[in-house]
Amino acid sequence: MRLGLHYWNFSTPAEPALLAPTLAETARVAEQAGVSAFTVMDHYFQMEFSTSAEEPMLEAYTTLGYLAAKTERMTLGVLVTGVMYRYPGLLAKIVTTLDVLSGGRARLGIGASWYEREQRALGVPVVPVKERFERLEETLQICRQMWSDDNGPFDGRHYQLAETLNVPAPLSRPYPPIMIGGGGEQRTLRLVARYADACNVFGNSLTEVAHKLDVLRGHCAAEDRDYDSIEKTVVVTRPPLTDVDAFVAEVAEYAALGVTEVQTMPDRHPVEFAQQLAEHRIPERLTDLG
Template identity: 55%
Template sequence: MKIGLHISNFTWPDGAPRIGSTLAGIAAAADDAGFERISVMDHVWQIGVHGPPELEMLEAYTTLGFLAAHTHRAKLLTLVTGVTYRDPGLLAKAVTTLDVLSGGRAILGIGAAWNAEESAGLGLRFPPTAERFERLEETLRICRQMFDGDETAFAGKHYRLDRLLNSPLPLSRPGPPILIGGGGEKKTLLLVAKYADACNLFPTPELQHKLDVLKRHCDTVGRDYAEIEKTVLYRFTDDVSEMVEEARRFAAMGISVLHGGVREPWESRRFEIFRDELVPALEAL
């Protein structure tokens, strides 16, 4: 069982002038503590579950580039990129750049997008749901093709690219892993089965059902269900025994990564419990 740190709130002590140094310290502490990956949200305004939109929020890929310079081991990703926020050619280039500069540690986390309010506020494209999923599938195909180094032109319903040149290619081979976030049974999990290396799900009572649906989609498209990494959103606490017990329950369902937030992460001592107790315990699962 592996753990990942999700950083979703930048409203920290000392305000904006210290966000950079605080973030660098959090990333370094998580990296040293054994977090296998670090993620940020791909939002331009703060979302309601964390507070009002006026709270501090950083652009995702600029932030991941910063994190690459302050970590050595952890994989880096968004949880997850809204497909409509960047055209796919630029997105593939951004993820490739992150992969090259981080020494092959990028993951493409992606989903169909949902925040109409921030999109309207900053003039970002936000078409109806059906179109967003069509764009998501085309983007997955384009990114995979660009990661592979296939320059063949792409002509889809929503995107047309004349030459998919991507130089340099990602260091990760065959390319940065693709993680799709969300548990929609008809569309999202089908796209996971068809295109993704990993999925991220919510730890609700429906989790096992979602995994069963994904397995049926894999059977339908001829995909090995076992080769898809299953990750789940999680909220870390200070109770190691409780976290180990929950990790054991998730592991029995086939989940291999617990990925979530840490309370007051700017306090570096928060990560000592992970380094000294939780990570060693989880290695045995």
């Protein structure tokens, strides 16, 4: 079992000049502690249901590019990229660039996007949910084509590309792993079965995660896809430092379902959070789960 750190809050420390060194130190300490993945959100406003939209927020891929130079081993990704925020061909190029500059450590986390306030505020088209999922599927097709030897055109309903040339190619082989985030049973998990190397669902409860994975298994059967070839990852909402033993026990239950990576979120100053993950040997204890 691997541990990922999901850095979702840029409000601590409050001074903007301290954001960069805090990010770098958090990532450095986490990596030394054995944290295997570092992720950020793809938002431009902070989510209103968690705090105020006016709280600080950094652009995701710029942030990961900075962290690529500050880390050596951790996988770097967005949990998850909003499909409406970047043209698919440019997104493939952005992730390729991150992969090359990080030495092959990028992964594409992607979802259908949902935060209409920031989209309307910043001029991003707001389209019906059905269209968002159509665009998500075409984006997955385009990224896979751009990460292949096929440099030809792509002619979709929503996106038309005259060429899918992408030089240099990613260092990751055969391409940066694709993770689709979300637990939607009719569309999201079906796209996981069809296109993804990994899924990510929210760990509200063991029962819910088990149900989502059962749904995914059914979609894999329908798509003639090997269910075991898809990595299962979960965002665990239980704070790991409040009761370390309880956190490890919960993660062990997810491991029994076939989950191989969990993400945790800082609930205090991020550097302190990473330091205490190390002090309590949490990444090491999760590795021992197998």
